[in-house]
Amino acid sequence: MSSTNIFTPFSEQELMPQEEKLEIIKKGKQFSIGIPKETCLNERRTCVTPDAVQVLVSHGHQVIVETGAGEGSFYTDLQYSESGAKITYDPREAFAQDLVLKINPPTTDEIEFLKPCTYLVSALQINLRDKEYFKKLSERKVNAIAFEFIVDEYKQLSLVRLIGEIAGNISVLYAAELLALSNGLMLGGITGVRPTEVVVLGAGIVGEFATKAAIGLGASVKVFDNSLSKLRRLHMMVDGRVPTSIIDPKELGKCLKRADVVIGALSKISLAPIVTEEMVSKMKKGSVIIDVTIDNGKVIETSELTCMDNPYIIKHGVIHCGLPNLTSKMPRTTTKAISNFFLSYLLNYDEEGGFDNMLVRKNEMKHTLYMYKGRHTKKVICDRFDLTYHDINLLIF
Secondary structure (H helix, E strand, O other): OOOOOOOOOOOOOOOOOOOOOOOOOOOOOOOEEEEOOOOOOOOOOOOOOHHHHHHHHHOOOEEEEEOOOOHHHOOOHHHHHHOOOEEEOOHHHHHOOOEEEOOOOOOHHHHOOOOOOOEEEEOOOHHHOOHHHHHHHHHOOOEEEEHHHOOOOOOOOHHHHHHHHHHHHHHHHHHHHHHHHHHOOOOOOEOOEOOOEEEEEOOOHHHHHHHHHHHHHOOEEEEEOOOHHHHHHHHHHOOOOOOEEOOOHHHHHHHHHHOOEEEEOOOOOOOOOOEOHHHHHOOOOOOEEEEOOHHHOOOEOOOOOOOOOOOEEEEOOEEEEOOOOHHHHOHHHHHHHHHHHHHHHHHHHHHHOHHHHHHHHOHHHHHHEEEEOOEEOOHHHHHHHOOOOOOHHHHOO
């Protein structure tokens, strides 16, 4: 039986089964990111490096960098431009993007540049804020996220820890510099010479890394904290080489009289400072106090906010440093660390569907917000500044 010829407009090759081509739907919404230049506290850090910009741009995001934003961290406009960023000379353009990344909170003038529903991510530094700041921000109807509230899937304050690690190390290194300046002492131990004595107030992340740095230099260290669990954890971290104590005024006073360096690293403190002016007046002349957590409240009564131009003051013959942005003294290292964090942070939310979707799906995202579309959503802030509190769960549907 002969085969029947059937007419077809397709060739045999065209009739062969082919691989199915599926449409790839991008999960996240590409958004524009603004990187304004820091204008207060002589800030030298920035949130993203040129390398991070290149990755973000390759994922379809637009990055707007204000000219000079990276100069303090030794990154040029050319480096950002070659990485795919758009360089703008107008700060209004940097603040007018979907997401604004800053180190310090925006100034009153800069708040005016924000557009409604913008996501603002910056430090909060609650001790430096007032009620008018939050009211002004609320008028712009923005979504505000604070570094201090960013948590990961393990409920850890990941960015606070990262910056705290750097701050702990820098506090000891800068104290060594000031100690040499004040009385020619080297922070550490040399054969045949009594080691310098360091008192660390706080056994959290900052205290832990300050303790490790001081031990590494050969100093004699004692740590105070009101949390036994934190003291126990620190004791294990340093193999029991450091004596620890609950904050007892009598014991603390004795240690301060002998101390060459005092590091204030308490993250949660009472309304009254731990170290009184009377205690400071009895300290050795030329000794050094670094109040690392001054932007969240004083640990030492005589501490005052200082800036990079005038980083320390002298009271009762004791050098006091109250820099709220101490890590800005090592801007390149800090910028790299913060940039690495935000790169993974943004790409994670991009993959999950963007900020708006994450607000609905993940509780840790909700906890990072202290303002949602102009409404105050952090009770601790509302209680402190007498603001109307709104439960974030009732605002997001």
